[in-house]
Amino acid sequence: MRLDVLTIFPEYLAALDVSLVGKAAQSGLLDVRLHDLREWTYDRHRTVDDTPYGGGAGMVMKPEPWGEALDAVAPPDGPTQPRLIVPTPAGRPFTQALAYELAEEPWLAFACGRYEGIDARVAAYAGERMRVDEVSIGDYVLNGGEVAVLVMVEAAARLLPGVIGNPESLAEESHSGDGLLEYPVYTKPVSWRGHDVPEILLSGNHGKIAEWRHEQSVSRTAERRPDLLAAWGDVLAGKGDADA
Numbered sequence: 093m094r095l096d097v098l099t100i101f102p103e104y105l106a107a108l109d110v111s112l113v114g115k116a117a118q119s120g121l122l123d124v125r126l127h128d129l130r131e132w133t134y135d136r137h138r139t140v141d142d143t144p145y146g147g148g149a150g151m152v153m154k155p156e157p158w159g160e161a162l163d164a165v166a167p168p169d170g171p172t173q174p175r176l177i178v179p180t181p182a183g184r185p186f187t188q189a190l191a192y193e194l195a196e197e198p199w200l201a202f203a204c205g206r207y208e209g210i211d212a213r214v215a216a217y218a219g220e221r222m223r224v225d226e227v228s229i230g231d232y233v234l235n236g237g238e239v240a241v242l243v244m245v246e247a248a249a250r251l252l253p254g255v256i257g258n259p260e261s262l263a264e265e266s267h268s269g270d271g272l273l274e275y276p277v278y279t280k281p282v283s284w285r286g287h288d289v290p291e292i293l294l295s296g297n298h299g300k301i302a303e304w305r306h307e308q309s310v311s312r313t314a315e316r317r318p319d320l321l322a323a324w325g326d327v328l329a330g331k332g333d334a335d336a
């Protein structure tokens with residue numbers, strides 16, 4: 093998978109050089125390319141923003157540098173085009189399902205907006221030749237898209253074959269296939285500062301352990317994410333697909 097990240101803070105993405113994503117890049121599973129948007133500015137101050145049409149506070153990222161950067165990274169006459177992901181609080185929610193989708197893509201490009209956002213014509217222009225998804229990683233506001241890119245790249249890259257040691261562990265994670273939150277986990281020592289490991293986990297009865305873990309997942313989901321259980325309630329009532 094090729095990953096291009098366009099940003100005015102390429103140093104922010106240095107985290108992509110460490111841990112699992114860094115190892116994947118070193119092993120050739122990922123081809124990570126960082127681009128400083130200011131390479132496509134030509135004035136003395138290397139300006140990337142300007143005041144918003146229609147008034148309002150803050151600044152908007154100018155379309156010209158973005159258009160030239162996208163054309164340089166993904167030439168319009170090139171044989172293939174990337175799927176462009178634009179992190180924004182106004183985007184569709186980033187979910188584990190979308191992470192799996194992105195992990196299937198041969199080429200992803202990420203456009204990191206700052207200020208009040210990127211001139212809307214940039215997504216329209218890119219959409220003339222590539223798939224463009226505006227994506228939010230949650231209902232809160234950041235100063236820029238770089239953090240969101242780190243989140244999405246890690247969530248997708250870890251799903252690539254060969255990136256994590258034991259792919260079986262993917263099946264039991266929160267938001268994995270069954271849509272429930274994962275159960276609590278324990279390791280040695282069996283007793284620690286007055287807290288003991290639940291007896292069932294020491295029983296060796298794998299059927300009972302699986303049952304207990306499922307009960308824990310359901311109770312955690314009901315307590316912390318009743319919205320996920322509601323989705324399952326609809327499925328059980330034959331009203332739809334929990335993954336929708």
Ligand SMILES: Oc1ccccc1-c1ccno1
Nearest residue numbers: 179180228229233234236237
């Ligand atoms: O708050 C943001 C500012 C810029 C780019 C992205 C975001 C964001 C917030 C939540 N998901 O993405």
